Structures are given as structure tokens and as C-alpha cells.
Amino acid sequence: xxxxxxxxxxxxxxxxxxxxAAARIGIGQPPLSQQIRDLETEIGFxxxxxxxxxxxxxxxxxxxxxxxxxxxxxxxxxxxxxxRAGGGEDGALRVGFTSSANxxxxxxxxxxxxxxxxxxxxxxxxxxxxxxxxxxxxNSELDAAFVxxxxxxxxxxxxxxxxxxxxxxxxLPVGHALTGRASVPLSALRAEPFVIFSRGIGQTFLGLIAExxxxxxxxxxxxxxxxxxGVMVNLVAAGLGVALVPASIAQLAVKGVVYRxxxxxxxxxxxxxxxRAGDIPASARNFxxxxxxxxxxx
Numbered sequence: 001x002x003x004x005x006x007x008x009x010x011x012x013x014x015x016x017x018x019x020x021a022a023a024r025i026g027i028g029q030p031p032l033s034q035q036i037r038d039l040e041t042e043i044g045f046x047x048x049x050x051x052x053x054x055x056x057x058x059x060x061x062x063x064x065x066x067x068x069x070x071x072x073x074x075x076x077x078x079x080x081x082x083x084r085a086g087g088g089e090d091g092a093l094r095v096g097f098t099s100s101a102n103x104x105x106x107x108x109x110x111x112x113x114x115x116x117x118x119x120x121x122x123x124x125x126x127x128x129x130x131x132x133x134x135x136x137x138x139n140s141e142l143d144a145a146f147v148x149x150x151x152x153x154x155x156x157x158x159x160x161x162x163x164x165x166x167x168x169x170x171x172l173p174v175g176h177a178l179t180g181r182a183s184v185p186l187s188a189l190r191a192e193p194f195v196i197f198s199r200g201i202g203q204t205f206l207g208l209i210a211e212x213x214x215x216x217x218x219x220x221x222x223x224x225x226x227x228x229x230g231v232m233v234n235l236v237a238a239g240l241g242v243a244l245v246p247a248s249i250a251q252l253a254v255k256g257v258v259y260r261x262x263x264x265x266x267x268x269x270x271x272x273x274x275x276r277a278g279d280i281p282a283s284a285r286n287f288x289x290x291x292x293x294x295x296x297x298x
Contacts, residue, residue: 003075005039006068008032009047013065017054093118093283096126096133096145099228100197100205101271103248106163107146110290117290121283127228134158137276143284149272159277161291165268168208169250170260171236171243178242178260185263187216193223193241195232205269209244212267233257 011021012032022029040047047061057065093114101107115123126133126142133145134152149160170184178184190213197205213220223241226232230252232243237256246269250259273291275284 092122094124096142101146158274161273163271166246167266168244179258183261183263190218194220195224195235195241195243198225
């Protein structure tokens with residue numbers, strides 16, 4: 001039994017006439033009659049009483065009618081579900097991000113617009129360092145990730161979409177002498193203890209900060225390491241040191257912390273969206289379409 005047999009049966013049952021049913025579904029009347037006879041042979045009972053000017057359902061046909069409608073409805077639901085999944089409208093989109101990228105406006109807006117445009121797709125987010133996110137991307141455990149591209153090794157099998165550079169700013173504890181300035185030169189941090197990302201997690205930031213300080217003629221004094229950007233800011237609030245953080249972190253209004261821009265040309269950190277090269281699920285393509293300058297491919 002095929003779906004077309006059931007569709008033909010429903011057409012005849014609703015039209016109560018083989019000729020009108022044939023015209024409705026776009027085939028000749030003799031082929032339609034043969035298809036119905038094949039269906040009746042498979043079932044083992046007649047479904048219609050043939051009359052000179054029409055057809056009425058037998059008891060077997062009456063019993064078959066509601067179940068046939070259920071089968072067609074279920075088949076149509078299956079088709080719609082497949083099309084929605086194939087188009088990325090359903091299912092889960094798994095996106096990772098580094099803790100320092102969490103507050104970037106591109107990240108926030110992409111999540112917001114994706115949920116608005118694709119309300120039936122669930123968004124599964126995960127925070128981690130770039131190395132961990134890259135590993136999970138390569139293992140197909142994530143569909144996309146906001147990463148620091150300087151930490152991504154060549155040949156990782158990933159496509160990187162640059163999202164621009166973000167300047168670093170200074171996070172100072174409330175009451176610090178430098179909070180009275182509108183902006184802070186890096187040279188003024190020469191004697192300050194620094195709170196940084198844990199070594200091995202935030203190599204991009206550590207290298208960037210060290211290089212910027214060296215240009216000002218000093219090595220930063222590392223007083224405390226932290227595994228996440230939020231922890232760094234809280235440690236600054238506790239008075240354990242100062243920190244250089246991406247400018248978007250200023251949205252993280254932590255009591256006891258004051259943010260100030262850096263005098264002159266500040267060091268900048270890059271952001272990119274990573275996906276597996278040539279292996280982008282439909283939901284991820286929908287997500288990429290919301291990212292400025294993203295190329296979703298075919």
C-alpha cells in the first residue's frame with residue numbers, strides 16, 4: 001500500500017464519484033479505478049459500492065476512511081517537520097563563546113535576533129576557552145563558536161569569520177587614584193599588580209598585555225590569575241589588582257569596579273566566529289546569516 005493509494009481513496013470518498021475524483025487529482029478515470037481495485041485487493045474487501053452515477057462507501061470503506069485521513073495528515077506533518085529541520089527552523093543550534101566575548105554586542109544581538117526569527121529552534125550555548133571550543137567544533141559537538149582567532153591553530157579544519165577588533169580598557173578598584181582620570185595611560189600601571197586570565201587559558205590576552213606594557217618600558221606584575229572574565233572583574237573589585245579587559249565588559253557593572261579607556265592607541269583583541277569548514281548545518285547557516293560579513297556558503 002502506498003500513499004498515493006490512500007490519496008486516491010480519499011478523493012473518491014469525498015467526491016463520491018470516480019470521474020470527478022480523477023479530474024481533481026489529475027489522472028484518467030480508468031487508471032484511478034485500477035488503483036482503487038488494487039487497494040481493495042490488498043485489503044481484501046471492497047471499499048466502494050459502484051453505482052451508475054457515483055460511488056458510496058461500504059462498511060469496510062467507512063472504517064478505512066478516518067484511518068486513511070490520519071495517515072495522510074501524519075505524512076504531511078512528517079514532510080513539514082523534515083522541511084523545517086532541513087531549513088534550520090527546528091532542532092538545536094549549539095553555539096560556544098569565550099567568557100570575554102560574552103558581552104560583545106555582535107554576540108548578544110545574534111542570539112537575540114536568531115531567537116526572534118527562528119522561535120522553534122532551541123539555542124544551546126556553552127562557555128569555554130578558545131582551545132576547548134575549537135576541539136568541540138572539530139568533534140561536531142558545537143555548530144559555531146565565538147573565539148579569539150589568534151588562539152586557533154592553522155589547519156584546524158575550521159572556517160573563521162573575522163568580526164573585527166575590540167579595544168582593551170582598564171578595570172580599576174573603586175578608590176584607586178587613577179579613577180579620577182578620564183583615561184589612563186598604560187605607563188601609569190607600571191607599579192600596579194595585574195589580574196589576568198589563567199596561563200594556558202588566556203594566552204592571547206596575556207601576550208597582548210605583556211607586549212603593550214613592554215612598549216611602555218615595563219613588564220606587568222602578575223598578582224592574580226582567574227579562569228573567567230567575570231572572576232577577573234570581581235578580583236579587581238576585591239582590590240587584588242587592576243585588569244585590562246575588552247571594552248564591552250564595561251556592561252558588567254560590578255560594585256567596586258571603575259572602567260577607564262586607555263590613553264592613545266589602546267591594544268585590541270580580535271573576535272571571530274568559527275564553524276567547521278564545509279560542514280555547516282542549516283540552523284548554523286541561519287545563524288551565520290545574522291552575523292555581519294558572514295558568508296554562509298551553499
